[in-house]
Amino acid sequence: MKLLGKLDWSAIPFDQPIPLAAGALVIVVILGVVALIFAKGWAPYIWNEWICSVDHKRIGVMYCSLAMVMLVRGFIDALMMRTQQSVAFHSGGYLPPEHYDQIFSAHGTIMIFFVAMPFVIGLMNFVVPLQLGVRDVAFPTLNSVALWLTAAGVLLVNMSLVVGEFSRVGWLPYPPLSELTYSPGVGVDYYCWALEISGIGTLAGGINLVTTILKMRAPGLSYTRMPIFCWTALASNLMIIAAFPVLTATLAMLLLDRYLGFHFFTNTMGGNQMMFMNLIWIWGHPEVYILVLPAFGVYSEVVSTFSGKPLFGYRSMIVATMAICIISFLVWLHHFFTMGPGGDVNGVFGIASMIIAVPTGVKIFNWLFTMYGGTVRFRVPMLWSIAFMITFVIGGMTGVMLAIPPADFILHNNLFLVAHFHNVIIPGVLFAAFAGYVYWFPKAFGFKLDEGWGKAAFWFWVIGFYLAFMPLYVMGLEGMPRRMQSYDVPQWQPWAHVATVGALSIMCGIACMVIQLVVSIRNREQLRDDYGDPWDGRTLEWITPSPPPEFNFAVMPNVTGEEAYWGLKEAAREQQRITRPVPEYEDLEMPRNSPTGFVCAFFAVMMGFALIWHIWWLLVLGFIGAYATLVVFAWRDLHERIIPKEEVARIDLENRARRNLALQEGRV
Amino acid sequence: MDIMASPPRRGRFRPPAAARVLGLVCLILMTGCREDSVFTPIGPVANGERLIILDSVVIMLAIVIPTILATVVVAWWFRASNRRAKRDPSFVYSGRVELVVWSIPALTILFLGSLAWISAHDLDPAKPLKSNVQPLDVEVVAMDWKWLFIYPTQGVATINRLVAPTGTPLRMHLTSATVMNTLFAPEVGSQIYVMNGMVGTMWWQVDRTGTYFGQSNMFSGDGFPGMRFEVAGVSPAQFDAWVAATRGRGPALDETGYRALLKQSSDLKPYAYGSVAPGLFDAIVQQKLPPGEGPVQAGNKNPFVRPVRSP
Numbered sequence: 012m013k014l015l016g017k018l019d020w021s022a023i024p025f026d027q028p029i030p031l032a033a034g035a036l037v038i039v040v041i042l043g044v045v046a047l048i049f050a051k052g053w054a055p056y057i058w059n060e061w062i063c064s065v066d067h068k069r070i071g072v073m074y075c076s077l078a079m080v081m082l083v084r085g086f087i088d089a090l091m092m093r094t095q096q097s098v099a100f101h102s103g104g105y106l107p108p109e110h111y112d113q114i115f116s117a118h119g120t121i122m123i124f125f126v127a128m129p130f131v132i133g134l135m136n137f138v139v140p141l142q143l144g145v146r147d148v149a150f151p152t153l154n155s156v157a158l159w160l161t162a163a164g165v166l167l168v169n170m171s172l173v174v175g176e177f178s179r180v181g182w183l184p185y186p187p188l189s190e191l192t193y194s195p196g197v198g199v200d201y202y203c204w205a206l207e208i209s210g211i212g213t214l215a216g217g218i219n220l221v222t223t224i225l226k227m228r229a230p231g232l233s234y235t236r237m238p239i240f241c242w243t244a245l246a247s248n249l250m251i252i253a254a255f256p257v258l259t260a261t262l263a264m265l266l267l268d269r270y271l272g273f274h275f276f277t278n279t280m281g282g283n284q285m286m287f288m289n290l291i292w293i294w295g296h297p298e299v300y301i302l303v304l305p306a307f308g309v310y311s312e313v314v315s316t317f318s319g320k321p322l323f324g325y326r327s328m329i330v331a332t333m334a335i336c337i338i339s340f341l342v343w344l345h346h347f348f349t350m351g352p353g354g355d356v357n358g359v360f361g362i363a364s365m366i367i368a369v370p371t372g373v374k375i376f377n378w379l380f381t382m383y384g385g386t387v388r389f390r391v392p393m394l395w396s397i398a399f400m401i402t403f404v405i406g407g408m409t410g411v412m413l414a415i416p417p418a419d420f421i422l423h424n425n426l427f428l429v430a431h432f433h434n435v436i437i438p439g440v441l442f443a444a445f446a447g448y449v450y451w452f453p454k455a456f457g458f459k460l461d462e463g464w465g466k467a468a469f470w471f472w473v474i475g476f477y478l479a480f481m482p483l484y485v486m487g488l489e490g491m492p493r494r495m496q497s498y499d500v501p502q503w504q505p506w507a508h509v510a511t512v513g514a515l516s517i518m519c520g521i522a523c524m525v526i527q528l529v530v531s532i533r534n535r536e537q538l539r540d541d542y543g544d545p546w547d548g549r550t551l552e553w554i555t556p557s558p559p560p561e562f563n564f565a566v567m568p569n570v571t572g573e574e575a576y577w578g579l580k581e582a583a584r585e586q587q588r589i590t591r592p593v594p595e596y597e598d599l600e601m602p603r604n605s606p607t608g609f610v611c612a613f614f615a616v617m618m619g620f621a622l623i624w625h626i627w628w629l630l631v632l633g634f635i636g637a638y639a640t641l642v643v644f645a646w647r648d649l650h651e652r653i654i655p656k657e658e659v660a661r662i663d664l665e666n667r668a669r670r671n672l673a674l675q676e677g678r679v
Numbered sequence: 680m681d682i683m684a685s686p687p688r689r690g691r692f693r694p695p696a697a698a699r700v701l702g703l704v705c706l707i708l709m710t711g712c713r714e715d716s717v718f719t720p721i722g723p724v725a726n727g728e729r730l731i732i733l734d735s736v737v738i739m740l741a742i743v744i745p746t747i748l749a750t751v752v753v754a755w756w757f758r759a760s761n762r763r764a765k766r767d768p769s770f771v772y773s774g775r776v777e778l779v780v781w782s783i784p785a786l787t788i789l790f791l792g793s794l795a796w797i798s799a800h801d802l803d804p805a806k807p808l809k810s811n812v813q814p815l816d817v818e819v820v821a822m823d824w825k826w827l828f829i830y831p832t833q834g835v836a837t838i839n840r841l842v843a844p845t846g847t848p849l850r851m852h853l854t855s856a857t858v859m860n861t862l863f864a865p866e867v868g869s870q871i872y873v874m875n876g877m878v879g880t881m882w883w884q885v886d887r888t889g890t891y892f893g894q895s896n897m898f899s900g901d902g903f904p905g906m907r908f909e910v911a912g913v914s915p916a917q918f919d920a921w922v923a924a925t926r927g928r929g930p931a932l933d934e935t936g937y938r939a940l941l942k943q944s945s946d947l948k949p950y951a952y953g954s955v956a957p958g959l960f961d962a963i964v965q966q967k968l969p970p971g972e973g974p975v976q977a978g979n980k981n982p983f984v985r986p987v988r989s990p
Contacts, residue, residue: 022984108901109987176985181898187875188858188900193973196986278875278970284859285874318757321771324780349861351871351879354800361795365788372784379750380776384767387757400750408739411788415735415795417802420869421717421728424861424896489716490865494898499907502715 016625017197022175027110033087034173063604065151066561067140070158072455074133075448077162081125084169086521088118093479093514096507099497111496112179113198117168119182120202123298124209125165127436130444131305132161132216135244138451139220141552141559142238144229144568144575147602149222152644155608157216163612164209167619171201175623178202181494183291184265186276186284191269197623200269203262204619210259217251220244229551231570235329238550239322242329243308246336250297250304253340258294261287270622285350292343300339302436304332306443307374310396313446314378316546317393318385321574324377331370331377338367348416349423357416364414368407375400390546391465395446398473399438406434409484427487430480437476445472445524453540457557461534464527471520479513482506542669544679549577556666562601562654565663566594580679587674589667596660600651607644611637715892717865721912722884724868727802735791742787804869804881808848814882815844818960819853821860821873821895823971824902824945829932829955833922836932838940839908840949841893843885844918853879854964856941857971858900864893864910872897875970885912901974905945928953934968941971 024030048054061069091114095104106114140148148154171177178198180189189199224245228237265287267273274280276287315322322328344352344360378400387393409431412418422428445468453459486506491498531538544553554576555563572578582590617633620626673679720726757764800806807814818829829836841864843849853862855873862881863870871879885891895906913921930936932952937959962968974986 017983019984024985108904109985112898112901179901185859187970188898192970193858193900194986195974195983197984279966319766320768323771324777325771327777327781347872349804349869349871351805351881353805354803357803358796358799361799362788362792365792365795369781369784369788372787373780375746375750376776376780376783379746379753380770380773380780382750382753382757384765384770385757386759386764386766386768387754388759389754397750397754401747404743404746408736408743411739411791412732412735415731415791416799417728417731417869418735420802420804420871421725421732421865423870424898425863425865488718490863490892490894492863492894492896492898495904497904500715500892 014626014628016621016627018174018624018626022197023173024176029091029106029110030172037169037172058606059604062609063155063606065147065155065602065604065608067136067148067151067154068455068559068563070154071133071135071137073158074129074136074161075444076133077158077165078126078128078130078133078444081121081129081165083521085118085121085126086517088114088121090514090518092118093507093511096495096498097504097511099495100501100504100507101497101499103497106496108496109176109179112494113177115494116178116181116198116202117171120178120206121168122436123182123302124206125161125168127302127440127444128213129161131247131302131440132213134309134444134447134451135220135247135305136216137455138447138552139241139244140223140227141454141555141563142241142550143224143227144232144551144564144570145223145227146562146564146599148219149227150219151602152605152607153215154219155605156611157212157219157608159608159612160212160215160615161209163615163619164205164212166616167201167205167208167623170620171198175201183295184262185291186265186268186287187278187282189265190277192278200266200623203266203269204622207259207262207266208615208619210255210262213251214255214259217248217255220248221252224248229564229568229570229575232575235326236570236573236575239311239325239328239332240305240308240550243304243311243332246332247301247304250301250336250339254294254297254301257290258298261290261294264290288347288350289343292346293340295346296343297339299436300335302440304335306440307332309443309447309450310378310399311374311381312550313392313396313450314381316450316548317388317390317396318382319388319547320381320385321549321577322377323380323383324373325573327373328377331373334370335367338363338370342367345414345419348419354416361414361416365411368411371407375404390449391460391462391469392446392450392546394466394469395442395449398469399442399446402438402442402473402476403435406431406438410435422487424493425487426483426491426493429493430483430487433480433483437480442472445469450546451552453538453545454543454552454555454557454559456535457540458531458535458538459540459545461527461531461538464523464530468520468523468527471516471523475513475516475518475520477513478516479510482509482513486510542673542679543666544580544670547679549574551576554579556662556669560659560662562599562659565596565659583670583674584679587677588671589674593664593667596656596663598656599654599659601654603649603652605644605647607640610640614640715866719866720868721866721887721889721891722868723808723886724802724804724883725866726868727798728868731794731798731802734794738787738791742783802869804871805879806882807850808882808884810846810848810884812847814848814850817841817849817851819851819862819873820960820963821853821855821857821862821899821906822940823857823943823973824895824899824906825940825947826862826893826895826906826908827856827940828908829960830922831955831957831960833926834955835922835925836952836955838950838952839947840911840951841908842911842913842918842921843883844915845885845888845912847884847915847918849883849885851881851883852960853881854960855970856963856968857973859897860899860906861896862893863896864891864908866891867893867910870896876964876966878964885910888912888914888917900943902943902945905947907946909949925951926953932956932959934959937963937968941969943971943974 095106098104175197264275274282276282276284342364345364348357491503540557543557614633614637621629720729820827828841853873855875860873861870867883871881889912891910893908931954933956
């Protein structure tokens with residue numbers, strides 16, 4: 012037995028300069044950051060206040076930061092794909108198939124699992140407890156474990172850049188291509204283990220948020236008074252609980268095939284590849300709505316705030332949300348109408364898929380009527396929302412087209428499909444993430460983001476989106492399959508060029524966002540949000556100071572109607588001072604920070620790496636380490652630490668003073 | 680250089696969203712006029728599918744365009760700086776509006792749902808095409824990375840070239856000797872997945888002579904882009920002549936020939952086999968002939984790390 016299993020020098024891609032250089036750059040950047048942290052003496056702060064933090068706000072910020080870093084990685088993959096397709100007419104382009112195939116697989120995997128998911132989960136983590144008027148989530152340490160397990164998955168995926176290879180079979184590992192016979196390399200193993208580990212994190216996070224929403228709301232905050240973002244978060248996390256175990260189990264079956272010679276999905280010995288497709292899409296279709304429902308929640312908050320009106324048709328929005336939550340589990344078969352199940356089955360699933368467009372359409376109209384009669388302020392989050400409404404209906408339309416089985420027979424698996432899902436996921440999820448990022452940034456950090464650079468980023472992104480993806484519809488109608496490393500049909504190439512220009516525009520958009528962040532940090536004093544309500548908000552998070560203290564609320568807010576904060580603010584405006592009496596402050600018990608999550612994830616990476624490379628002693632070591640961490644955490648003596656009432660009073664009174672001042676100056 | 684000389688545009692002008700949608704529609708129509716797309720069908724299947732696509736687009740544009748316009752108009756009219764806009768922050772519920780916003784999408788979907796149900800049956804790939812002409816049997820095998828077309832009645836076979844007599848329904852039975860693929864030619868019509876150990880049925884018909892582009896539409900590995908084939912629409916007389924000229928000449932497709940073909944290769948130029956071992960297709964489906972072996976390593980690289988496709 013070899014000490015390092017399958018790992019040897021052939022794992023390092025010395026013959027491929029691009030991943031090698033990229034990997035080297037990443038390592039240099041990481042080492043640079045670590046060196047800077049130690050040189051500046053920030054290490055104890057980073058370790059105690061962030062890595063070990065169990066504060067839902069910091070965990071939310073870390074989720075979103077992770078997503079943004081991975082957005083850059085996923086986008087570089089996208090740029091390479093677009094430029095490759097621009098030049099690969101009648102030639103091999105600059106990326107050989109074994110590299111190109113990894114790039115599109117990594118792009119899809121990263122964008123869904125490590126950009127969209129952590130961004131949305133991060134926003135929910137940050138916002139939901141604040142909107143519910145509570146001090147933390149139900150299981151704070153589990154929250155930290157969930158974050159770091161996601162980060163473990165990220166690390167494994169990025170490791171594959173320089174050690175071995177990543178999956179070359181697409182973002183979903185359809186067997187038998189993903190079986191050992193046809194993919195003997197370590198790529199599929201990297202994919203599976205990264206998603207097994209991060210999937211457990213996602214499930215833990217889902218359980219946590221569902222429990223929080225169901226059991227921990229502020230007094231008086233009944234279900235029908237809950238902000239719509241909390242409703243969408245509830246729906247989304249219920250779906251995570253129902254769907255993610257299916258993903259984990261399906262990938263586990265594939266891993267059993269690959270590692271222990273089982274035959275769940277193989278060609279031979281009675282394996283059934285169709286079962287994999289059914290199972291993966293029973294997770295995969297709800298996954299789309301896991302992402303898009305919280306995004307709809309963000310849009311609801313933003314449109315309502317920047318129109319100066321409560322959300323139109325609040326109850327109908329709840330019905331629409333929960334309808335989508337349920338119907339989304341009944342449509343998975345539309346991903347493989349072309350498997351030939353016959354007219355009855357295809358018809359039923361086609362119609363079910365279209366039915367989901369009804370509550371979605373209702374939402375669009377409800378946002379429209381929220382703006383109607385309002386006072387619309389075109390700040391950056393609102394611009395993203397309007398761009399979403401316009402763009403998303405086009406994506407919805409092509410989605411309904413694909414839900415008609417005969418149209419799908421001709422459009423399935425070609426670039427029309429690719430254009431469609433980008434046309435729903437980018438405006439539907441990514442624009443919402445950006446809107447939420449700008450909207451809640453001042454709450455998280457105490458200052459607003461620069462408006463000018465934000466608008467520049469917005470226009471580059473939106474124009475880039477249309478330039479990049481409308482040509483893909485055309486190429487799809489011209490019959491171009493997805494995942495083409497090279498082609499020899501001349502009429503596709505001009506459109507590929509247009510799409511590349513679009514990708515370059517999006518690159519400018521990303522650059523503007525980076526500049527926006529830098530400029531805003533430098534100008535933070537001018538952009539300061541001094542009393543905690545920069546957008547004239549309506550929900551409870553805006554009652555807290557920016558950034559909120561660790562305990563969020565000095566006293567639990569007492570909710571007496573819909574839009575809990577708006578009602579208090581109206582009263583305060585009339586009297587030009589805060590009308591709530593100064594409460595009796597008490598000592599607060601907050602959960603202690605804990606390195607459990609980080610240590611768990613460390614051992615999870617160890618186990619994942621050991622499994623990928625068949626280094627069995629390392630696997631045993633990692634398992635012992637992870638188990639020991641659990642034992643140490645379970646037998647801990649100190650659960651909580653006390654925040655003295657003087658500290659609570661100081662923070663709350665200071666915020667009251669700032670608000671009173673702002674009220675008297677008429678700034679609120 | 681007229682553009683350079685024209686006066687600058689007025690500063691306030693922005694292309695409204697509707698213009699973008701119209702742009703999309705124009706793009707689609709433009710492709711309709713071009714060669715080689717799903718809008719230049721050469722047979723009844725693609726023709727029916729094209730009609731479905733156009734119908735559904737037109738029906739949906741009827742609500743999508745007004746929705747987009749309404750979004751832009753409402754957002755712009757109720758902008759904070761517009762003094763003429765009548766504000767009504769208490770407008771948060773209206774039974775009538777709710778009725779309308781639920782019924783418009785619902786009615787559209789009711790209509791399109793019926794379209795989906797009927798067309799899913801009419802255009803089911805396995806449904807025989809109505810014709811007075813005797814259908815031609817073709818057996819299709821997806822391999823790494825080429826298409827094998829067997830004409831069992833004629834006893835000939837081709838690689839990467841489907842010769843189709845015009846006006847004749849093709850009754851195709853499809854399977855895979857490797858991973859999942861789909862047989863697809865955009866101008867001819869439907870695609871279905873082909874899987875090892877299973878047989879799919881699909882009907883195609885080519886009505887015009889000419890050569891048309893075809894490709895596997897389902898990613899199947901490193902050699903996938905080279906998995907192209909051509910659909911050669913020929914007159915029935917030419918087809919008979921082609922069969923007569925092919926039969927008995929050139930290589931024979933027996934078990935040895937088939938096993939050689941199983942090795943991974945892509946970008947193969949079309950060629951024909953003059954004879955085919957009887958029952959070859961059934962032997963592949965029943966796995967009496969094994970599926971392809973996947974990548975076989977050339978040189979001394981460790982295949983379990985980063986396999987490279989065989990040359």
